[in-house]
Amino acid sequence: MRALEDLKNQVRSQTSRRYVEEAVAAYNAGAYRAALISTWIAVAADIISKTRLMAEQGGIARQLSDELDQAISTENRRDLQEFERNLIVQAHKGLELIGSREAEELHRLYQDRHLCAHPAFVSDGDDLFSPSPELVRAHLTTAVDALLAQPAITGRRALERFGRELGSDSFPEDDARLNDHLRASYMDHGTKALKENLVKVVCKETLKPEVPLRQRWRCARTARELRKIAPGLFDEQLRVVLDRVQNHLDDAGLMALVSGLCYVPGTWDALHDGTRARVDELLRKAKPQDLMETHVLFYGPLPPAPVGKMLLDRLEDITSPNAVRGYTGPLANYFGENPDPQLVPKLTDLAAQATSYEGGAAILQVLNGVAHAMTDQQMAALLEVCMSNGQICGSVLGSRQIDRMRWHGPQGELSEAAWAKWDAPRNPERAEGLAG
Template sequence: MDLEEMQRSVENPRSRVLVAEAVKCYQNGLYRASLVSLWVAVVSDLTYKIKYLSDTGDRNAKKILDRLIKGLDEDNVPSVQSYERELLSKAEKELEIILKHEKEQLDRLSKDRNRCAHPAYDSNLDLFVPDAEQVRAHLAAAYRIVFSQRPIAGKALIEQLHEQLRGFHWAHSKESFLDIFFTPARGTVKSNIVKSLINMSVSSDEGGDVVERSSEAVYWIAEESRSDFEDALKSVLGARSFGFEKLIKAFGLYGSFPEFWSALGNGNKIQLEQYFVKMESVKLSKSLLEIKPIIYGVPCLEEFSNALRKMFENAEAADFAELVELTDEYSLAGPSVIKRLQKASSFVEARAQWKILVRYGKSMDAESINSLREAIEYNDEKHRSQVSSAFNCMSSLESLYCDISSSDEVANEWKKLVIYLNEQGEHNLEQSVFAELLKPIEDSE
């Protein structure tokens, strides 16, 4: 561990001064003084973290801090000593800002500090003097556990969550996730869990599975508690470290929630407007293909959803297949797929659009199916039935049909489409999953 780099990396500037004192003592061979100074730095830094948690609404932290301040105001030495003596236990069990094994390491530092601050003899009446290796080990542990960490409550639970998110299997349903990680947690821990999940969902350092799992968990929490979701968004979006690329990814994942826009802040909203609304469509599509945000749902604000629809409509043919991979929302990209089907002048082009259309099956309504039939009819007339010929022996059409809900309106439009295709004679639909749909349509009042 580089001691100079360690000092520069200490999170709290007030702690940085205290750590520098401990390091200076160590570098000058004053090992007992170094451990005494290091313990002072640890206690001070943990106290700063407790104050931060108290200021941000953690009731347990406020209770601990109020007791310390009362003892200081009343010059109650036993009370202040009790605070220092109980600090590590409260940090682990009540505040959850350190883990059990980390407390054990800091307990060893506390014990060695006491042996350095007071005459501590062995059986030969020799004073305890730590060696350089012991002191350096304590410095490294204190930095890793305390000085390099931000004040986050619920550390053990969050680490368990991260481990499962990055694991081989993610076996949680909404109910099991909430029961294990969210519902039992107290307020501050809940907030930290949501913030952690949002940050993971927009991180370029995480793999696709982690992004998908963490964003899914955020959706579950949003359904359970919109206030926790919105508060976490405000905190994450307002952080200085939240860069523009993360903002674009957050827009894609959470822009369909009104809470995203209320949490956004004017500066971030202006950036999004400049990017999505005011940027030329083709340029926007190429930029999004570099960032690759996942777009869930339709953005709440109409100017943004319209900008995305326009982008899909105007995207270059070479980019379109990759661009539609960004969203499963039919209303954003689906109409552009149908338009391209309608204009397809070759079998290869039509087949490519069929394959794309299948991904939007679950989102297609009766109006969408009607548009699809009209597009096929137009193509049959203008381009010699490229679309009718291209659905690959019905496999694409069957996949699309199996994905679509079976409301009466949707079923009726499917009947019209299947009857039309059957009449063209390209395929024998009477021997397919569509046989039931070929029965005559009954007029309804």
């Protein structure tokens, strides 16, 4: 249980904090009715203060502020009472300062405040409502967490701002910086409703095939960082989104799921068995060129299991001669600066199994696309495999691909020794020089 002093220090507005101090003082004196009434006053004053602050931006806040000023100037008590009655509804649905759960909890505070402030509400013969200390603390905690500790940021405006950031050049390309930005701009001080809606918007955006891949991938990265920041909240809202849409996804939507949310841990667990089966079938049948070029599924780290395993299983098709001839750009572009570490061992195994000159050369051509990320030990192991497979060491095509790899791969001692062994039967003088 948090100390009342800690709760008071979390209140952002100095004005609202004074009312909370009154509530705390009444609580400590055992005046629980007064404490509960002061808590409601703090809530009402905070909503009104934030409404006036947001009125500078126009919209519903300006309208509410004008209505309040009109009622005050004309001393229209009926309108003022009506305004107070609707404060929670407006904070929830109009201003989007609080979510539905927070609205329900604050509405209970409002009702209990009535029982404390209006003896006429008590039935004949009943004692006046006497709130327990636990109830007062619960109301005070709710008021602080749901409203008083939150900034005057509407969910809609914050989400609109995030939408603009997605398409801007200033959007962080580094995951650590993106995490910092999300915390500072949305998650550390945003309302629970804003956090939930941000997760929903980001997840939904990744599932739209018509959205450019670059923007969808930014959303997928955002989703991944949001899960690191608030895993429980993220998983809950992810399931809300997927439960509504996954049974209606066509093949393009499923591929958007694979190339987006499937890179976020926990997504596979949120899928229905039927959706999982469809994803598995789709990845088995997708054209290699679509996997590599259209959806760029091998760029950087692969998705978590089991989707990553499904993609690794397609490497045999991706490295077939027919597939390699169809790629339109340098293969290194499809793997990125930091290819998944699982690729090299799998590709090395395929090279060991090559049964034709052309097939071996195609596998090595793909390996050239990840040679910049190979370790010294991996290069030595690959050359050992190539020397043991006559479809590679006896092939002009294979040797040409290996020679290209010499300058793109690691240059450590193990690699140097392996290259010397590779060169020995082909160029004795060069091999002797390398060995020396």
